[in-house]
Amino acid sequence: MKKIAFKTLGCRLNQYETDALASRFHAGSYEVVDFDEQADVYVVNTCTVTNQSDQKSRQTIHQARRRNNDALVVVTGCMANNYKESLLESKSINYVVDNERKSAIYSIIEEHYRGQVPDPEGFDADVFSYETATKTFHTRSMIKIQDGCDNFCTFCIIPKVRGRAVSRPKNEILDNIRQVLGHGFREVVLTGVNIGRYDSEGTNFEQLVESILELPGDFRLRISSIEPDGFSNRFLELFDHPKLTPHLHLCLQSGSEAVLLRMRRMYTAREFRQIAETLRSRYPNFNLTTDIIVGFPGESDDEFAQTVQMAKELRFSHIHTFKYSVRSGTRAERMPAQVSEKIKNQRSEIIRKIAIESKIAYFNSMLGSTQRMLVERITDSHTARGYGEHYIPIRIENAAHLSRNQFVNVRLESIYMAEEPEVIATIID
Amino acid sequence: MKTDNLHQVISIRNLTDSAYVVRMSRRGLQFRAGQHILLGKAGSIHNREYSVYSGENDDFFEVLIKEVDEGLVSKQLKKLKPGEMVQIEGPLGFFTIPAELVNSAKFLFIGTGTGIAPFHSFVKSYPQIDYRLLHGVRFGNEAYDKMDYDAKRHILCTSGDKTGNYHGRVTKWLKENEVSPDTHCYLCGNFNMIHEAFEILEKKGVPPSNVHAEVYF
Numbered sequence: 001m002k003k004i005a006f007k008t009l010g011c012r013l014n015q016y017e018t019d020a021l022a023s024r025f026h027a028g029s030y031e032v033v034d035f036d037e038q039a040d041v042y043v044v045n046t047c048t049v050t051n052q053s054d055q056k057s058r059q060t061i062h063q064a065r066r067r068n069n070d071a072l073v074v075v076t077g078c079m080a081n082n083y084k085e086s087l088l089e090s091k092s093i094n095y096v097v098d099n100e101r102k103s104a105i106y107s108i109i110e111e112h113y114r115g116q117v118p119d120p121e122g123f124d125a126d127v128f129s130y131e132t133a134t135k136t137f138h139t140r141s142m143i144k145i146q147d148g149c150d151n152f153c154t155f156c157i158i159p160k161v162r163g164r165a166v167s168r169p170k171n172e173i174l175d176n177i178r179q180v181l182g183h184g185f186r187e188v189v190l191t192g193v194n195i196g197r198y199d200s201e202g203t204n205f206e207q208l209v210e211s212i213l214e215l216p217g218d219f220r221l222r223i224s225s226i227e228p229d230g231f232s233n234r235f236l237e238l239f240d241h242p243k244l245t246p247h248l249h250l251c252l253q254s255g256s257e258a259v260l261l262r263m264r265r266m267y268t269a270r271e272f273r274q275i276a277e278t279l280r281s282r283y284p285n286f287n288l289t290t291d292i293i294v295g296f297p298g299e300s301d302d303e304f305a306q307t308v309q310m311a312k313e314l315r316f317s318h319i320h321t322f323k324y325s326v327r328s329g330t331r332a333e334r335m336p337a338q339v340s341e342k343i344k345n346q347r348s349e350i351i352r353k354i355a356i357e358s359k360i361a362y363f364n365s366m367l368g369s370t371q372r373m374l375v376e377r378i379t380d381s382h383t384a385r386g387y388g389e390h391y392i393p394i395r396i397e398n399a400a401h402l403s404r405n406q407f408v409n410v411r412l413e414s415i416y417m418a419e420e421p422e423v424i425a426t427i428i429d
Numbered sequence: 430m431k432t433d434n435l436h437q438v439i440s441i442r443n444l445t446d447s448a449y450v451v452r453m454s455r456r457g458l459q460f461r462a463g464q465h466i467l468l469g470k471a472g473s474i475h476n477r478e479y480s481v482y483s484g485e486n487d488d489f490f491e492v493l494i495k496e497v498d499e500g501l502v503s504k505q506l507k508k509l510k511p512g513e514m515v516q517i518e519g520p521l522g523f524f525t526i527p528a529e530l531v532n533s534a535k536f537l538f539i540g541t542g543t544g545i546a547p548f549h550s551f552v553k554s555y556p557q558i559d560y561r562l563l564h565g566v567r568f569g570n571e572a573y574d575k576m577d578y579d580a581k582r583h584i585l586c587t588s589g590d591k592t593g594n595y596h597g598r599v600t601k602w603l604k605e606n607e608v609s610p611d612t613h614c615y616l617c618g619n620f621n622m623i624h625e626a627f628e629i630l631e632k633k634g635v636p637p638s639n640v641h642a643e644v645y646f
Contacts, residue, residue, distance in 0.1 A: 150521050152478070154646070164521075230523075258624050261644050266523065268627065271637045331478075331646060 002113070004030045005039035005067075007060050010047025012191045012224050014077055016142035017102055018045045020130035024106045027131065035064075041072045041109055045102075046079035048157060051325040054079060065092040072112065076102045081161035099147075099162055100125035128168045132179045139376040139386070139405050140222070141185035145173050145208065146192030151227070153253075154264045154331035155296060155324060162193050167200035170208055174215065181217045186405060187245075187374050188212070189222045196230035206235045213241045218407070220374075220389060225249040225291075228275055229266035236278055239286070247287040247391040249318075250275065255310030256303035259296055262335070269310060276314050285366060287390040289318035292351055295344030296324045297335035304347050311354045317362035317392070319355035321348050360415065363423050366392060367412050370428060375399075375406045385422070388412075393422040435471055435514045439489055441507065444573050447496040448543060449507055450482060453515060455490050460520035462554040463547045463615075463643075467521070468492060470505050471514035477502040480546040480617070480643065481520065484553025490517075493546040493573060524643040530613060531555050537614045539599050539626055541565040544618025544645050545573055551615075552578060565599035565622065568592065600625045610634040617643040 004025050008018040021043065022032050033039050042064035046057035057079045064073045075087055076097040087096045095112075097105055097120045104123035111118035127147040148163040149156075177188055190209075192198070198205040212221055222245045238244055250272070254260050257269050279286045292307060311319060323344040326333050371388025373396075378384050384399035388410070395416055402408060410425035436453040443449045451468075460466075462485050469476030483491035496503045509515065524547055526536070538548040538560055545564050552558065562583050566572060569592025572585045586602050587593030595602050603626060608614070614630055616623045623642045630640055 150523075152521060257627065258620075261620055261624055261642065262646075264644055268637055270631070274637070335646070 001029060001031050002041065003033045003037070003039040004041040004043065004109075005033050005035045005037060005064075006043045006045065007035045007064070008045045009057050009060065010045075010049060010053060010078065011193075012142055012189065013144065013147070013193060014045045014047065015138070016133065016144050016191050017130060018043070019133035019138065019142060020103070020144075021045075021105055023133045024131040025109075028106060028110070036067075038068050039071055040068070041074065042067065043074045043076065043105060046075060046077035048077075048079040048082045048161060048327075050322060050327075052323075054083075061090070061092055072109065074105055074109070076105060078158070078161040082157060095120055098125075100127060103127075103129045127163075127166065128172065132176060132183075134180070134183045139185075139374060140187040140189050141177075141180040141183075142189045142191045142224075143173060143176055143180070144168065144192060145190050146195050146198050149194040150197070151194060151266060152264065152331075154262065154335070155293065155327065157327035157330060158193055160329055165194060165197055165199075167198050169200050170203045170211060173208065174211060177212060177215060181215070181219055184405060186218065186407060187220050187222060189224050191224050194227055194230075195223070196226045196235075205231055206238065209235070209238055209244070213238070213243050219243065220245050220372075222391070223248055225251060227251055227266065228272050233278070236275070236282065239279070239283055245389045245391065246283050246285065247289070247389070248279070249289045249291075252290040252307075252310065252314075253293045254296065254299070254303070255307035256299070257306075259299055259303050259307075262298060262332075263293075263296060264331070269306070273310070273314070285369065285390060287317050287362065287392070288314060289320075289391070290314075290316045291320045291322060293322045293324050294347035294351060295339035297332055297339065298337040299324075299339055299347075308350060308354065311351060311358070315358050315362060316355065317359050319351060319358070321351045321355065323348050356421075359421060363392065363412075363415050363421065366390065366423070367414065370409060370411050371425065373408050373410045373425065375402050375404055375408060377404055378402060384408075393420070394425045395422045396425050396427060399427075434516050434518060436490065436517055438509045438511050438513045438515060440511055441509055444493075445570055448493065448571065448573060449496070450491050450493050450574075451506060451509065451515070452483075453490045453517070455488055458490065458517065458520070460485065461525045462550040463525040464520035464522045465524075465547075465643075466490075466492065466517045466519035468506065469502055469516055470509070471516050473502075473505070473516075475502050475505070476516070476518065478521075480524075480544075480550070482546045482549050484550055486554065493543045493549070495543045522643070524615070524617070524641060526551065526555070526558075526613075526615075532557055534559070534613050535609070535611070536560040537563065537608060537612045539563045539565070539603070539614065539616045539618075539622070541599060541618030541622045542571070542645070543573070544622075544643070547617050547643060548615070549574065549577060563599045563602060565618070566593070598622070600629060603629045608633045608635060610636065610639075612639065614640045615643075616640065618645055620644050620646070 047053040074095045148165040150165045376386040382400040384396040384402045416422045439452040465480045467476040479492035482493040565586045567589035585593035586595045
């Protein structure tokens, strides 16, 4: 039996696609092994959203080659689209497969082992033709509903590497969800590049979410990363539904109106604040997480101060901070007043500190409340770890009697301080 | 090279020394007024974003371009001759008017320089639309295709001479004049104008959801 290992960099969409690929190989009698192990095939699903992502992707490709000099190394993902020609010249890589043909990787490898020399470009481009991800690396089942983006934010390379926005037909999505629920998954996470812009055959994002919530079964639905534009107040009202988890990763990027305009974001800081206030007034414990870019071209001290103010005010429980990095071919590449690395580092550190304080404050505010935890794993020391509906990371000690993928009602008791803090909970039924 | 995105240049029409309209074959490409395209010479790796200038029902495709001194693509495109090919990606963007509002709402369009382009497309596409157009330029000769608009709805703001309907920037006009809070305001042009206009409109009680912006860089 051939062994195959996967490494995923970047976004949840990549994770979904890796999960689906792993399931396909598993069904095809490959043994899916850890990336650290010796394998016959390594698939590196790359990211190119920042310079750092490029570096990590390149390092991972070299790691794969070092693990086994005779292995097949397949590189796919956004870096494969952005740097296809240079990757094709690399002696470390056997196949470079673009995002549009990522779902064909199983067929490509099979052809290879049948003694043919497959050309990835010869396979059909289809961003939705993935197997149902049953053999996944996650307890939550990610469901791809959309790909690509038409927003063309001035800093972003994604429209170039993921292409124009395209939505998966609603019926395919509903069938996919029924399948994963049938396989025992308890949490479904909607994923895509810009899911709020979902639009297929007259169904918009809110309508799609409503249809999913109407599906029978004991499961919960989580919206992953979403842009604060393109959806209506009706969407916010959907959080009344008990199956929809009270958490959004709502991408802020900057608290400065001027910077948002230069980024060509589709919303204002005022509108973002209004969405947050609407959610918090309706659902007081609602968990908001976000992305912030520091050091966008021309970002002044005052403009950064506005971001700091907003980061503090909106009490995000998690902030993913990106230092702006120039992406070739984007509009921001040609903008004047690029910010120095030194200032980016300083600003990144300021946001990082606020993020930690906000996280602890949010966790503290939730102590004493109950959560329905989905157990994701039981460690060797019998600690159960998982997430509540608010996406708070929870741990229960002495939990050998619990099992993975089980819902359990818990009370949040105290904060477990670590590099990534968690909340210690006790079972209440 | 892909050929399904190639369009033939029909004409180049100079409006001023630096501003010109490129008319291209449509080839059935559908768009909604207010959207933009990525346009470049056929075979070139360089392209730029331009709002569509023509109407949704025109047989051709037009964009309004200002030649930029240190620019690359705007200079290349100006030298095009009828019959030459350009490549188009798109249409893209959400700077559009919801169909249900076209005939029922009132609009204030505010554009600076070539930022008038999407409004030209709106007016050509929706002849019945209830609008006021505020066009900010330095000099009166930059009132691109002024005759295409209803004179009673078109307010030319000139900051460099007094040949317009109003002497001063569009933001000054905005401060001095009434804007009903139920107006749908569309802003297109340079960053500073949009940033300032947002604040003025907010002070006049126009809700953020009624203000839409397309920034030109």
